[in-house]
Amino acid sequence: MRTENRTADRDDWITTPITADLLRGAIDVERTEHGVLPHRLPAWVRAQYADGQLAMAExxxxxxxxAFRTRATTVELDTLPTKRLYVGAPPRPDGRYELLVDGVLTGQGSVRGGNTLTIDMTTGSAELRTGPVGTVRFTGLPEGAGDGGKDVEIWLPHNETTELVALRTDAPVEPAPDRGRRVWLHHGSSISHGSDAAGPTTIWPALAASLGGVELINLGLGGSALLDPFTARTLRDTPADLISVKIGINVVNADVMRMRAFTPAVHGFLDTIREGHPDTPLLVVSPILCPIHEDTPGPSAPDLANMSEGQLRFVAMGDPAEKAAGKLTLRVIRDELARIVAQRAKEDPNLHHLDGLRLYGEADFAELPLPDQLHPDAATHRRIGERFAEQVFSAEGAFATRDA
Known part of the structure; x- marks a missing residue:
């Protein structure tokens, strides 16, 4: 099987409108000039808080x-991506599209062209330049067994805003049926968003979902896991069988609150989720190891010294002595989250806690260090995803399948 970035000269192909019933993992779908734009936060949130970082992440x-069912052997998808360029840094690789047939990775490709968002990290400014629609093409797909064809999923780039323009196939397409799998709704930071994972199916939540046999809705929002009330309301209002929230690193590295605000904010966040999901298994995950913020408060800032060589690193800017005044570190947050969950679990038996160090700790850092001191690489995403599945979806885990 191969992938190409070109459009086939075929007049007899079928163009299927891209509608919400063909999409999984999106909270909202916006109609645009070119097609549709999937969103991971609803329109009312985007109107309520029009922050550039949040808008890019969601x-x-x-x-x-x-997700669709078809006998097609060739699939073309036209999209308008928005690619990021950082002033002074080498170009980033194009976002990756990954195609699965009956759950098996069968093809990968990228779309060239598209819009370009140029970001200056020294000033925080950003400039958007428009570009052309491109095409990713998957060929040589198996027809599938029987008359029903096969289940096909095209996972969109986890780190590249993607407007969906057209879907073309050489056989009819229908929405994939509901296979009865449980829906897992997850919220976290850029680490959950995918940071430096190799592709969209190998971000750690996607790996864990595949191993756990569940359908993923990923509200990992780079730089934006800040206990925002609108995120809690989105979690509250989204149907799900399982919910997890990974809290901590953004609260520290954005330096947004001290302990006096943090504890009530966590309680309020969980209270809001419980308004819509009173009995749903709810897992609170504390931060994985991040040595620069274990004992040093935020904010963190980019060290741009080696940016031109593609070696972006982050440094902690806080003073460890400020912990006495209530400034937060990752050790402090882990202890407080464990205490909060233990307190609430006395009346909420479906509330659970997972120490993030069980996913990635000191021994892991020695073997697989964080390349920029903040984000895991592709191998570490795999390790975190596998460990999460082992600990959370196992027979004794918080998300184990329970007998009715």
Whole structure:
């Protein structure tokens, strides 16, 4: 099987409108000039708080995929991506599209062209330049067994805003049926969003979901896991069988609150989720190891010294002595989250806690260090995803399948 970035000269192909019933993992779908744009936060949130970082993160379709059933052997998808360029840094690789047939990775490809968002990290400014629609093409797909064809998923780039323009196939397409799998709704930071994972199916939540046999809705939002009330209301209002929230790193590295605000904010966040999901298994995950913030408060800032060589690193800017005044570190947050969950679990038996160090700790850092001191690489995403599945979806885990 191969992938190409070109459009086939075929007049007899079928163009299927891209509608919400073909999409999984999206919270909202916006009609645009070119087609549709999947969102991971609803329109009322985007209107309520029009922050540039949040807008970029929630419009990047981490965990979002087209899901359909077909006998097609060739599939073309036209999209308008928005690619990021950082002033002074080498170009980033194009976002990756990954196609699965009956759950098996069968093809990968990228779309060239598209819009370009140029970001200056020294000033925080950003400039958007428009570009052309491109095409990713998957060929040589198996027809599938029997008359029903096969289940096909196209996972969209987790780190590249993607407008969906057209879907073309050489056989009819219908929405994939509901296979009865449980829906897992997850919220976290850029680490959950996908940071430096190799592709959309290998971000750690996608790996864990595959191993756990569940359908993923990923609200990992780069730089934006800040206990925002609108995120809690989105979690509250989204149907799900399982919910997890990974809290901590953004609260520290954005330096947004001290202990006096943090504890009530966590309680309020969980209270809001419980308004819509009173009995749903709810897992609170504390931060994985991040040595620069274990004992040093935020904020963190980019060290741009080696940016031109593609070696972006982050440093902690806080003073460890400020912990006495209530400033937060990752050790402090882990202890407080464990205490909060233990307190609430006395009346909420479906509330659970997972120490993030069980996913990635000191021994892991020695073997697989964080390349920029903040984000895991592709191998570490795999390790975190596998460990999460082992600990959470196992027979004794928080998300184990329970007998009715």
């Amino acid at each position: 419009s990047q379709p981490s965990g979002v995929r087209l």
